[in-house]
Amino acid sequence: xxxxxxxxxxxxxxxxxxxxxxxxxxxxxxxxxxxxxxxxxxxxxxxxxxxxxxxxxxxxxxxxxxxxxxxxxxxxxxxxxxxxxxxxxxxxxxxxxxxxxxxxxxxxxxxxxxxxxxxxxxxxxxxxxxxxxxxxxxxxxxxxxxxxxxxxxxxxxxxxxxxxxxxxxxxxxxxxxxxxxxxxxxxxxxxxxxxxxxxxxxxxxxxxxxxxxxxxxx
Amino acid sequence: xxxxxxxxxxxxxxxxxxxxxxxxxxxxxxxxxxxxxxxxxxxxxxxxxxxxxxxxxxxxxxxxxxxxxxxxxxxxxxxxxxxxxxxxxxxxxxxxxxxxxxxxxxxxxxxxxxxxxxxxxxxxxxxxxxxxxxxxxxxxxxxxxxxxxxxxxxxxxxxxxxxxxxxxxxxxxxxxxxxxxxxxxxxxxxxxxxxxxxxxxxxxxxxxxxxxxxxxxx
Numbered sequence: 175x176x177x178x179x180x181x182x183x184x185x186x187x188x189x190x191x192x193x194x195x196x197x198x199x200x201x202x203x204x205x206x207x208x209x210x211x212x213x214x215x216x217x218x219x220x221x222x223x224x225x226x227x228x229x230x231x232x233x234x235x236x237x238x239x240x241x242x243x244x245x246x247x248x249x250x251x252x253x254x255x256x257x258x259x260x261x262x263x264x265x266x267x268x269x270x271x272x273x274x275x276x277x278x279x280x281x282x283x284x285x286x287x288x289x290x291x292x293x294x295x296x297x298x299x300x301x302x303x304x305x306x307x308x309x310x311x312x313x314x315x316x317x318x319x320x321x322x323x324x325x326x327x328x329x330x331x332x333x334x335x336x337x338x339x340x341x342x343x344x345x346x347x348x349x350x351x352x353x354x355x356x357x358x359x360x361x362x363x364x365x366x367x368x369x370x371x372x373x374x375x376x377x378x379x380x381x382x383x384x385x386x387x388x389x390x391x392x
Numbered sequence: 393x394x395x396x397x398x399x400x401x402x403x404x405x406x407x408x409x410x411x412x413x414x415x416x417x418x419x420x421x422x423x424x425x426x427x428x429x430x431x432x433x434x435x436x437x438x439x440x441x442x443x444x445x446x447x448x449x450x451x452x453x454x455x456x457x458x459x460x461x462x463x464x465x466x467x468x469x470x471x472x473x474x475x476x477x478x479x480x481x482x483x484x485x486x487x488x489x490x491x492x493x494x495x496x497x498x499x500x501x502x503x504x505x506x507x508x509x510x511x512x513x514x515x516x517x518x519x520x521x522x523x524x525x526x527x528x529x530x531x532x533x534x535x536x537x538x539x540x541x542x543x544x545x546x547x548x549x550x551x552x553x554x555x556x557x558x559x560x561x562x563x564x565x566x567x568x569x570x571x572x573x574x575x576x577x578x579x580x581x582x583x584x585x586x587x588x589x590x591x592x593x594x595x596x597x598x599x600x601x602x603x604x605x606x607x608x609x610x
Binding site: 182186187189190192193194196197221222225255256257258260262264270271272274275276278279280281282284285286287326327334354355356357361371373375376377378379380381382383384385386387388389390 | 400404405407408410411412414415439440443473474475476478480482488489490492493494496497498499500502503504505544545552572573574575579589591593594595596597598599600601602603604605606607608
């Protein structure tokens with residue numbers, strides 16, 4: 175008998191891997207693949223099979239030796255575990271080139287992330303449309319917006335020198351209202367209280383992956 | 393005695409982890425930390441210590457039980473392994489909001505990635521400066537540029553429908569001249585010959601990491 179997932183039992187260490195499994199499993203679904211073994215998955219995503227079996231063990235004992243895991247069921251379990259069965263309200267702070275690019279990024283809506291507002295400090299940008307008839311708001315209204323609306327996640331795409339003060343404002347609100355998750359694209363290390371989750375995006379690491387291969391070949 | 397790194401012995405599976413180790417080890421360097429154990433690192437970057445020891449074993453046997461690894465030496469070995477001891481010529485195809493944001497991204501130059509040209513198909517963008525007095529080129533000149541200049545890595549930041557044809561053009565050149573590494577930001581799966589390395593960037597997976605935490609708390 176499979177036991178239900180206890181989300182709190184799944185350690186944070188597995189999360190980056192879960193997103194990777196999910197992407198690969200959805201590809202398999204799209205190709206009509208019904209079952210996959212840990213060994214097959216290991217070959218596809220560059221991880222060892224034992225690690226994969228350990229990660230999946232949090233979802234109950236439904237892998238069968240020699241038969242593998244049900245792809246549909248794994249997708250459902252991972253989505254549930256990642257909190258992707260509901261939608262999340264997202265704001266973007268910074269309507270520069272990166273913020274604008276992120277606002278147009280199709281993948282967000284497809285995964286249940288709903289862009290509810292965008293903010294900037296520049297009068298050249300405030301009032302400009304960013305899609306669906308909505309306009310960039312004045313960052314001076316950031317606190318009021320967060321107090322009146324449910325904001326789950328803030329994407330910070332401001333210049334490095336401005337990032338920490340924006341984050342301080344987002345997390346400085348009443349604990350009931352404050353933003354509890356931040357995706358920081360500014361190229362600086364930022365700090366937030368322990369109960370606020372912060373992810374730092376670093377494009378350089380993607381390029382390092384490529385340089386590894388190029389250096390090896392040349 | 394430590395043996396020199398044989399780059400070809402380091403499997404691709406370790407590369408995303410090497411970039412993560414490098415970032416953390418540089419933080420430790422900046423804080424003046426001289427030695428670190430696999431167990432300490434494991435706690436900092438959410439991986440198990442055995443995996444870390446296995447990854448570092450490719451750099452020779454210079455970790456000492458109870459004493460740990462020399463931080464400086466690890467940084468050097470990882471940089472060498474990732475091909476970060478030389479510089480790489482990078483072009484960006486697509487001067488839209490994302491391409492422009494990437495052209496301004498400071499981290500690239502710091503890691504030895506040199507932006508040599510930027511291309512677009514729109515006459516509104518061709519000729520516009522993207523920094524250091526250089527201007528966006530007509531994408532019609534893409535092949536000629538790649539034939540005349542050394543291009544190591546192409547960042548593709550065009551709309552999804554245009555991505556594959558750009559990649560076909562980049563990899564369709566004479567084997568000596570063609571671009572051997574591609575970082576694709578277009579939200580579509582793209583294909584390239586086996587000897588061309590392709591990395592796909594997906595911003596959604598970063599948001600999934602946050603939704604995991606939010607869902608757990610709520």
